[in-house]
Amino acid sequence: MKLSKRSVAALPPRSGRYFVWDDELSGFGLRVEESGRKTFLCRYRKNGVRRQYTLGRYGNITPDEARTEAKKIIGAVAFGQDPSNARNLERCAISFSDLFDFYLREHGPKLKESSKAEYQRAITKHALPAIGQLQAEAITRQDLNKIHLSLADRPHRANRVISYLGGVFSWAASNGYLPEGNNPARSIKRFREQSRQRYLTEEELSALGNALRLAETSGIPWITAATGTSAKHTPKSNPNVTYPNSVTNAIRLLLFTGCRLREILNLRWKEVDLQRGFLFLPDSKTGQKAVVLNEAAISILHGSPRESDYVIPGDNPDHPRHDLKRPWKHIRAVAGIEDVRLHDLRHTHASVGAAAGFGLQIVGKLLGHSSPQTTQRYAHLADTPVRRASNAIGSALELALTENKKDDFSSG
Known part of the structure; x- marks a missing residue:
């Protein structure tokens, strides 16, 4: 089919991933995951080897934008280039510090100013000193777990930092900076947080x-x-x-x-x-x-x-x-x-x-x-009917205890 906004939106998830290819531009296609996630991609051959280039996730880019990018990729291949290999080399070189800069520049405008400032403050203070110079694709769950454990005395803060890092890695995978599914923050077990309920008397x-x-x-x-x-x-x-x-x-x-x-x-x-x-x-x-x-x-x-x-x-x-x-x-x-x-x-x-x-x-x-x-x-403060019921039960039990006490005295 022709990959258009209407046709892509109508594609349902199935049991297992599947691909749909555009009938106008050879090599331009869409991958549909079992979860319903849809990703545009471009396939081509270089020296007899099939290559695949991820263009971006549907929702982040439109079918027309993906088609334009696919034409650029196919054109580059025609001139002897290998865009997929070039991207892999670029991925290996990019540090997490650079990746975070890209995130703030490209995704930051979509965030609330307060959220953007909080991301920047938390990651700059707690993550960049530890992993800023590491290659982004080489960062492991163990690297992020060390950051998490270093904040064990502040469990709420520790969990927020890992959530923020997870957001950066998720965005990077969705936008082609990292391979899809590369999110080392995803499997880190969070600290238990004590809910705070402090009211003034x-x-x-x-x-x-x-x-x-x-x-x-x-x-x-x-x-x-x-x-x-x-x-x-x-x-x-x-x-x-x-x-x-x-x-x-x-x-x-x-x-x-x-x-x-x-x-x-x-x-x-x-x-x-x-x-x-x-x-x-x-x-x-x-x-x-x-x-x-x-x-x-x-x-x-x-x-x-x-x-x-x-x-x-x-x-x-x-x-x-x-x-x-x-x-x-x-x-x-x-x-x-x-x-x-x-x-x-x-x-x-x-x-x-x-x-x-x-x-x-x-x-x-x-x-x-x-x-x-x-x-x-x-809810515990608003349960007026529950409180009335508790008072009624308590009064009945108190009365019963009092009556039993009187009976004991009279029998003595």
Whole structure:
């Protein structure tokens, strides 16, 4: 058949792989895997030996793009070249560092900026020192497993690094930089991760509120991490530190809205609709979404000055504040909640809604969860009927024990 967008899309998977060849361009074909994956390829003969050149996966390239590339390959063969052998030599020469550069340049524009930055940060720090200079095709599962084990004290980070590496190798195989199926990260067993469920209690929320009020008014005592003669800030006195309202209000908005950190720090005034009570976020972790504003959040935004395009501006008003690490570490220490992360404010927002009996569907909608399974972590807080049943059973059992006790005394 002629390999076109319609004909390729209609090809079904079968038991075992099969090939379909184009009836117009000799040597141009498509391989269909049992999984349904479809890959364009070009076959030719060089010195009596059949060669095969992988053009790319359907979905990454179109049939017309693959046909154009196949014509180039067949033309090169006619002039005495051997493109498949040239690619093999090129594969042997490419280092993982170069491969990662290609990945960022060619695939990076398709990623969210935050995802691209996280990939780059994690792989540059943890993988490139170990495998950056190795030939990409020669990297083994053992090489990646050493990186994984080196981060055993941070299992979540270790697993993310291996996942990121797996994404790079998968992309490289799909785009012809490595042989298909070459993904040494695929079989690495991940560390078990402990799910973290940290919610602030009423007492902790009260302490946090006091710390925030002190931070923006009279100030809170400076805490020096290092001590001794080598300390960068050896305390000759104990001055109080104040933070601008933009910092304390950012922390309050994280709690009152349940938004993620970057959603608040990158928030622009044009995305705030106080009249209707919404934040219209153009790009969140789950895509475009609207965030319902409660009266507490609206009050904060009403009282915030509009001195920048951003609700939480940085030192340069043309840019948003980069992070809240230093003030949050200081404020949470004063509040006595050193183990609480900024993301735990989002969990606290959700836990209060779940415990109030609003239901997991409503809580998930408020948080912008794309999957109901994500909201299931709050199920134990939302089981109001289950709690009522437990209380009823406990009361009945307590009554039975009490009655039995009275009977024992009367019989004595």
